[in-house]
Amino acid sequence: MTIFQVKVKPNSKQQSMETEADGSLKICLKSPPVDGKANQELIQLLAKKFNVKKSEVTIKSGLYSRNKLIEIYQPET
Template structure:
């Protein structure tokens, strides 16, 4: 399984999360996952909420269209993005992720 897979209604991302980073960014590949650095601490779901907000902004979708499918309590997560933006003006992170498809 690759880090990014297209599915019928969007994308499935396999992520490795680095909480408490100095800034939010999509770092690159980390084995067979994408490494994403986020500034939120891994306390009381703050990191998950921040990750969903960050990915929604990158893909220009509503937060409700970013679903945490697996990995609620760990660093290894599987996220589904429903109907991500496909226009050329989509977020930089989305463009980088599409390059790995």
């Protein structure tokens, strides 16, 4: 299980992901922060990046905030 900090910028022109100096991720999303669309795009993007199922990515805190705490369950191999 991995837990990390994410800073989200919705309504961006391009989708991008970069690592900040403090170790958190800065993610730009195309979706607007309406009806959970940006959160759905975030979960989909992180699942693809970490090669896990979308159900294994959880927003632990910050559901309605730009600063989020993300938990990714990665099964032991």
